[in-house]
Amino acid sequence: MTESPAPSDPTAPDQDSVDGRAHLLPEELAVGSADPQRQAELILEESAERTLDPDGTEDTSSQVP
Secondary structure (H helix, E strand, C coil): CCCCCCCCCCCCHHHHHHHCCCCCCHHHHHCCCHHHHHHHHHHHHHHHHHHHHHHHHHCCCCCCC
């Protein structure tokens, strides 16, 4: 298990969220994952960063119109 980030980090996912996201999606199962827990942490942290910086997301994302 990895060390939990500091509670003051707004991008730090809670353990329940990480545990829930660590269950791989069908697409992820097809290619596998060496560390589903760490993968979940990174996905949730990136999602939180995008949520906290919508203008930055709009500037850098190819999926935003």
